[in-house]
Amino acid sequence: MDQKKPGTRVRGSTTGRPVMVLFDVLGQRWTLRILWELRHGRLNFRDLRGRCDDISPTVLNARLKTLRELGFVDHDTDGYGYTALGADLAKKLATFDRWAENWAQSLDKS
Amino acid sequence: MDQKKPGTRVRGSTTGRPVMVLFDVLGQRWTLRILWELRHGRLNFRDLRGRCDDISPTVLNARLKTLRELGFVDHDTDGYGYTALGADLAKKLATFDRWAENWAQSLDKS
DNA sequence: TATGTTGCTACAAATTAAATAGCACAAAGG
DNA sequence: CCTTTGTGCTATTTAATTTGTAGCAACATA
Numbered sequence: 001m002d003q004k005k006p007g008t009r010v011r012g013s014t015t016g017r018p019v020m021v022l023f024d025v026l027g028q029r030w031t032l033r034i035l036w037e038l039r040h041g042r043l044n045f046r047d048l049r050g051r052c053d054d055i056s057p058t059v060l061n062a063r064l065k066t067l068r069e070l071g072f073v074d075h076d077t078d079g080y081g082y083t084a085l086g087a088d089l090a091k092k093l094a095t096f097d098r099w100a101e102n103w104a105q106s107l108d109k110s
Numbered sequence: 111m112d113q114k115k116p117g118t119r120v121r122g123s124t125t126g127r128p129v130m131v132l133f134d135v136l137g138q139r140w141t142l143r144i145l146w147e148l149r150h151g152r153l154n155f156r157d158l159r160g161r162c163d164d165i166s167p168t169v170l171n172a173r174l175k176t177l178r179e180l181g182f183v184d185h186d187t188d189g190y191g192y193t194a195l196g197a198d199l200a201k202k203l204a205t206f207d208r209w210a211e212n213w214a215q216s217l218d219k220s
Numbered sequence: 221t222a223t224g225t226t227g228c229t230a231c232a233a234a235t236t237a238a239a240t241a242g243c244a245c246a247a248a249g250g
Numbered sequence: 251c252c253t254t255t256g257t258g259c260t261a262t263t264t265a266a267t268t269t270g271t272a273g274c275a276a277c278a279t280a
Contacts, residue, residue, distance in 0.1 A: 018211050097128075221280100228276105246256090
């Protein structure tokens with residue numbers, strides 16, 4: 001499969017700049033959602049699917065594979081969950097929740 | 111076109127929770143990249159395209175339309191650029207740059 | 221040995237994005 | 251005027267990705 005690690009080229013970008021790689025991955029459909037849904041603890045494949053509006057197993061598996069390769073997610077007998085790195089990333093994503101709430105309110109007023 | 115504002119349903123999600131809407135939008139290909147490339151100032155359509163690896167105008171236009179509807183981007187004689195809201199979001203995205211650098215280094219060591 | 225659970229694959233259909241060409245409009249120059 | 255240039259954007263075809271559904275193999279349990 002294609003390389004996704006920082007330092008390598010991604011989807012046409014010639015820089016390989018890590019943030020590009022990150023955005024490239026996070027910009028794939030369902031990736032943000034999957035990371036988000038793991039925030040309450042580890043989930044097995046089917047439960048994770050359920051949390052993600054029954055995303056197709058094809059896509060879920062593809063995303064999990066990528067997320068594992070990048071070191072954000074791992075898998076054990078309790079199911080899928082964050083690595084230390086993934087937890088750190090998820091913590092950053094969590095701040096968007098509050099931001100989005102404010103955003104929604106500001107849109108209501110306009 | 112389909113609704114994207116917070117409070118409405120998005121891509122099967124029945125919650126309409128703002129962060130879901132946000133992730134849904136950011137999770138579309140090129141959206142993060144476009145927001146990222148505007149960080150140095152306003153750009154006209156063609157220059158923005160150039161910055162985004164010559165993304166197809168069809169997609170760029172679709173993304174800009176969404177970003178404008180959501181109040182993240184606007185358009186004037188100087189081209190496309192952030193709204194106040196968009197600048198705030200971009201500021202949050204900018205923190206991922208540093209994070210990704212560290213991530214890249216930690217991957218190198220492993 | 222039957223039954224259930226889990227992770228995951230196969231595959232066709234639908235949706236989305238990419239690639240390329242080029243149009244309509246406006247401003248500027250001759 | 252008439253042409254050129256720059257702009258935002260659409261059209262159209264082709265390629266890639268995602269979806270939806272079915273179901274299998276491995277393992278555990280009864």
